[in-house]
Amino acid sequence: MAHGPKPGFTRWLYTTNHKDIGSMYLWFSFAMFLLGGCMALVIRAELFQPGLQIVQPEFFNQMTTMHGLIMVFGAVMPAFVGLANWMVPMMIGAPDMALPRMNNWSFWILPFAFAMLASTLFMEGGAPNFGWTFYAPLSTEYAPPSVTFFIFSIHIMGASSIMGAINIVATILNMRAPGMTLMKMPLFVWTWLITAYLLIAVMPVLAGVVTMMLMDIHFGTSFFSAAGGGDPVLFQHVFWFFGHPEVYIMILPAFGIVSAIIPTFARKPLFGYSSMVYATASIAFLSFIVWAHHMFTVGMPIAGELFFMYATMLIAVPTGVKVFNWVTTMFRGSMTFETPMLFSIAFVILFTLGGFSGLMLAIAPADFQYHDTYFVVAHFHYVLVPGAIFSITAGVYYWLPKWTGNMYNEAMGKVHFWLAFIGLNVTFFPMHFVGLAGMPRRIPDYALQFADFNQIASVGAFLFGAAQIVFLFNVIRTVRGGKKATDEVWENPQGLEWTVPSPAPYHTFSTPPVVR
Amino acid sequence: MATESSYYVPEQSRLPIFATIGMFLTAFGAANWVNGGSSYIFFAGALALATVLWFWFAAVIRENMQGLNSDQLKRSYVWGMGWFIFSEVMFFAAFFGALYYIRTFTLPWLGGEGDRGSSNMLWEGFQNTWPLMVTPDQAVSGDAAKVVGPKGVIDPWHLPLLNTFLLLASSVTVHVAHVFLKKNKRQAFNIWLGITVVLGAAFLFFQVEEYLEAYQHLGLTLESGIYGTTFFMLTGFHGAHVTLGTIMLLIMLLRSVIAHHFKPNDHFGFEAASWYWHFVDVVWVGLFIFVYVLGA
Numbered sequence: 033m034a035h036g037p038k039p040g041f042t043r044w045l046y047t048t049n050h051k052d053i054g055s056m057y058l059w060f061s062f063a064m065f066l067l068g069g070c071m072a073l074v075i076r077a078e079l080f081q082p083g084l085q086i087v088q089p090e091f092f093n094q095m096t097t098m099h100g101l102i103m104v105f106g107a108v109m110p111a112f113v114g115l116a117n118w119m120v121p122m123m124i125g126a127p128d129m130a131l132p133r134m135n136n137w138s139f140w141i142l143p144f145a146f147a148m149l150a151s152t153l154f155m156e157g158g159a160p161n162f163g164w165t166f167y168a169p170l171s172t173e174y175a176p177p178s179v180t181f182f183i184f185s186i187h188i189m190g191a192s193s194i195m196g197a198i199n200i201v202a203t204i205l206n207m208r209a210p211g212m213t214l215m216k217m218p219l220f221v222w223t224w225l226i227t228a229y230l231l232i233a234v235m236p237v238l239a240g241v242v243t244m245m246l247m248d249i250h251f252g253t254s255f256f257s258a259a260g261g262g263d264p265v266l267f268q269h270v271f272w273f274f275g276h277p278e279v280y281i282m283i284l285p286a287f288g289i290v291s292a293i294i295p296t297f298a299r300k301p302l303f304g305y306s307s308m309v310y311a312t313a314s315i316a317f318l319s320f321i322v323w324a325h326h327m328f329t330v331g332m333p334i335a336g337e338l339f340f341m342y343a344t345m346l347i348a349v350p351t352g353v354k355v356f357n358w359v360t361t362m363f364r365g366s367m368t369f370e371t372p373m374l375f376s377i378a379f380v381i382l383f384t385l386g387g388f389s390g391l392m393l394a395i396a397p398a399d400f401q402y403h404d405t406y407f408v409v410a411h412f413h414y415v416l417v418p419g420a421i422f423s424i425t426a427g428v429y430y431w432l433p434k435w436t437g438n439m440y441n442e443a444m445g446k447v448h449f450w451l452a453f454i455g456l457n458v459t460f461f462p463m464h465f466v467g468l469a470g471m472p473r474r475i476p477d478y479a480l481q482f483a484d485f486n487q488i489a490s491v492g493a494f495l496f497g498a499a500q501i502v503f504l505f506n507v508i509r510t511v512r513g514g515k516k517a518t519d520e521v522w523e524n525p526q527g528l529e530w531t532v533p534s535p536a537p538y539h540t541f542s543t544p545p546v547v548r
Numbered sequence: 549m550a551t552e553s554s555y556y557v558p559e560q561s562r563l564p565i566f567a568t569i570g571m572f573l574t575a576f577g578a579a580n581w582v583n584g585g586s587s588y589i590f591f592a593g594a595l596a597l598a599t600v601l602w603f604w605f606a607a608v609i610r611e612n613m614q615g616l617n618s619d620q621l622k623r624s625y626v627w628g629m630g631w632f633i634f635s636e637v638m639f640f641a642a643f644f645g646a647l648y649y650i651r652t653f654t655l656p657w658l659g660g661e662g663d664r665g666s667s668n669m670l671w672e673g674f675q676n677t678w679p680l681m682v683t684p685d686q687a688v689s690g691d692a693a694k695v696v697g698p699k700g701v702i703d704p705w706h707l708p709l710l711n712t713f714l715l716l717a718s719s720v721t722v723h724v725a726h727v728f729l730k731k732n733k734r735q736a737f738n739i740w741l742g743i744t745v746v747l748g749a750a751f752l753f754f755q756v757e758e759y760l761e762a763y764q765h766l767g768l769t770l771e772s773g774i775y776g777t778t779f780f781m782l783t784g785f786h787g788a789h790v791t792l793g794t795i796m797l798l799i800m801l802l803r804s805v806i807a808h809h810f811k812p813n814d815h816f817g818f819e820a821a822s823w824y825w826h827f828v829d830v831v832w833v834g835l836f837i838f839v840y841v842l843g844a
Contacts, residue, residue: 038560046560130624133604137564144572148579180583184575191571194635202627206620236635240642247781250582252771255646258671259685260695261774263654270642333663 036538045140048132049538050117051435053139057114058428060142062504064106065421067150069497071099076459076493079486082478092476093161094153100164101182104282105189106146108416111424112285113138113196116224119431120200122529122536123218125209125545130202134195141192149185152178163474165275168256168267172248179249183242190235197231200224209528211547215306218527220288222309226316227284230277233320238274241267265330272323280319283383283415284312286423287354290376293430294358296525297373298365304357311350318347328399337396344394348387355384370522371445375426378418378453386414389464404474407467413460417496418453425452425503432510433517437535440510444502451499458492563604570597609809609817622816629820633827636789640831643785647778647838651678655774658684679843683773698768698776704840707758711751712836715790718747719829722797722822732812734804741801741818744825748794755787775843782839789828796821 037043037052044056074095078086087095117135121128129135152159157176160166171179204225208217217225244267247253254260256267287308295302302308324332324340332340358380367373389411393399402408425448433439462485467473471482478486517534528547532540573593581587611617653662659676660668668674674687679701686693702708725740759780762768770780800818803809810818 043560045565046562048559048561130621131628133561133564134628136561137567140565140568141571144568145575148572148576177583180579181576184579188571188575194632198628198631198635201631202624206623206627232631232635233638236639237642240639240646244642244646244781246582247770247777252769253777253781254683254695254774255777257695258654258658258667259693260683260772260777261650261655261658261680262777263650266646266649266654269649270646273642273645331664 046136048128048136050121050129050132050135051536051538053129053135054114054117054119055435056139057110057117057142060139061107061109061111061114061424064102064110064146066500068099068102068107069500071095071102073493073497075099076490078476079478080490081487082480082483084477087476089476090158090161093163093474094159096474097160097163097166098149098153101149101160102146103416104164104278105186106142108282108420108424109193110142112224112227112282112420113200115220115285115289115424115427115431116200118435119529120203120221120224121207122532122540123221123527124204124207124212125528125541125547126203126207127539127541129199130207131199135199138192138196138199141188145185145189145192148181148188152181155181165271166245167271168245168248168264172245172256175249180246183246186242187239190239193231193235197228197235200228201232204228209541209544209547215309216547218288219291219302219305219308219312220285223284223288223291223312226312227281230281230284230316230319234274234277234281237270238278241270241274244270265327268327268330269324272326273320275326276323277316277319279412279415280315282420284316286379286383286420287312289423289427289430290358290379292527293372293376293426294361294380296430296522297370297376298362298367299523300361300365301526302357303360304353307353308357311353314350315347318343318350322347325394325396325399328396329403341394341396345391348391351387355380355387370429371440371442371449372426372430374446374449374453375422375429378449379422379426382418382422382457383415386411386419389414402467404472405467406463406471406473409473410460410463410467413456413463417456417460422452428507430522431529432507433521434529434534434536436511437517437533438510438514439517439521440506441514444506444509448499448502448506451502452496455492455494455496455499459489459496460492462486462489462492561607563600563607567597567600567604570594570600573597605817609803612814613809625816625820629816629823633823636827640782640785640834643778643782644834644838647782650774650778655680678775680773680775685773695771695773696767698762698766698772700766701768701775701779701844702758702762702766702840704836704844707754707761708836708840711754711758712832714747714751714754715829715832718744718751719826721747722825726819726822729810729815729818730812734808737810738801738805741797741804745794745798745801748790748797748825752787752790752794755783755790779839779843782835786828786831786835789824789831793821793825793828796824 037049038046044052047053074087075092078084078092117129120126155176155178157178159178160171160176160182162170162175166182204217204221244253244255248255248257254262256262256264258264291302291308322340322344324336325344328337328340362377369377389407393402393408393411429440429445466482466485469482471478519532519534520530521534522530528545529536531545570593573589574597575593577587577590577593581590655676655678656662657664657667658671658674659665661676671684671688674684675682679698681697681699683693683695683697685695686697721740722744725737725744728736728740768779769776800821803817
């Protein structure tokens, strides 16, 4: 039964192979990353100076909305699913994912869903313009007609995510090689197992909230309308019950990737493996009881404000455990600084910085000042760009030689890193200052005193965008050829994926490997 | 491949991409339809999706009968169904949560009580009652109100009580059917499964009766404020799930009667459908308590 890939494009349409599907997820997510990135550049170009010069406010709002939706659902989530597809079966000694046909279905839904979402840009009344958080009644009573297409594209994206997550849970729990006990699993597998649970728990809630919107818009229900006894704030509660676990869906697999890379290049085993597992599980649990910290200013009873404030601060404890473990792993290690390691170290430092601004935002009375300012934008871009995006990039550089059999160009990788690192800090660091000074987010125009920092941020954004071209070029070159990689690729890396040839054969394991 | 010493390697399949096209047309068509366009795309897509799923399930059944499925793969299907049901639980949780929030926070605040009672300034004269017969809109605008509350609500102790008995009984009968299947008593299995399907259909019949009563005599509709909203969305989604569950069990019955599928030790298709059935039963118990009894 061992056969290679089928020739022709139907290989990709009909495939049931986890590597093919993983590659398609990764290429799709990169395409979405570029599309969402271009929208970000439209935003930054408009904000280069005060006043309106390039786009109309209406279109600006569509850009902020679509940028957020595409980056969250199109770039970050599919990239992690792509990495899970590639790596989880190899890491646990499985032949493939547990449910390979459903795996292909989960992927192919995405291009169709995003085609539908992107097509709203050309519809009458324009694309969704109510922010990626689509608060009612802006997204119901006052929404453009295209909101209906947005709702249904969210529905099928959710179906894709739930099927993908079920597949990952079934793979990890059922397909491990003999001897691969739970506490021997690589952390990437652990973090993805927990992420998959979060997905199965909250994607249906997202489906529920967009269904409520649909009913309010088209069928006369009163979920979010006080005239009928409903409440717009109800929308925010249901949305953020999905939304907060969602932000951990976008960061837990990143913890797993970094926990794989740092030990390799520090040449020391990961410090505190079991505490990493428990910390991940604690973060996942806490993510369900902190959602209302996104809505401190909406008008909650004081008991609610206090509960959500303290619960949110608790998250710093398991996160601190993780950062401590990464730093301790590097401590007195024999470190080298290849591209994956550079991105991982930047991850540890800058993600921690994003965590600190998160702690500031967790303080309810202080949040009254920061709410809906650029400080919030700075915060979540610091956890998402050097958090999620850098870890994905690090993972791609780390495993690319295993996938393609070729080494990537190290010099070009370092150029990519430094451009991206400088670009992102130049873009997002000034946002802290304009935010604390009171510049509101999602506004195409601003007061004159914010002009300097906004100009700096815009320059940084274009630098960061240019860095991604280097990345794309480097990856394509590596796929097409280059210096051959050894089977181990790096110096004594840990994990089953390094015991198979580079490139990994189409079907990695035909019999279960021995795990000691 | 029957043993676990070597792995099952799956073949290529055309099913997923066709299922995707069906699902996309269904979603796109639904959006187009509710936005005022024609319904053809939706129905074409739904038909395509159902057809592909038919062939997909047929392929899975065929592979299993040919002995291609290892014990490991069978366990994957078990995990898959289990977590699918959990995702359904969370979907209902969103709507139960909305009902809880409305009753515990929103309506008291709109009525002037509690921490955010100042909301009442916008809806002067509104009183918090449940069932909500007079909406905030009516309290302010009187006869000019756009959102008008219901004249009456469903009495839990008639049709809903009957439906509770029907559904609880059907959970028992499907379990009895399962026991007989495990003892290889084919005819008894068919009879008890048949009874379950009839009970499910009877439940749906009475649910439709209840909706007709609500719409024609009580003025209780989707548009009648938050009571009608939560009532119809919760019971409606549950009814849709009962419909799906009944179809699933009916197909299992036909598979058993016509094609003699299922063995005493190998019948996960039936077991999955029965799990789903128990799940919709549990949701109903929640509905009966929180929507009907505590809502009347």
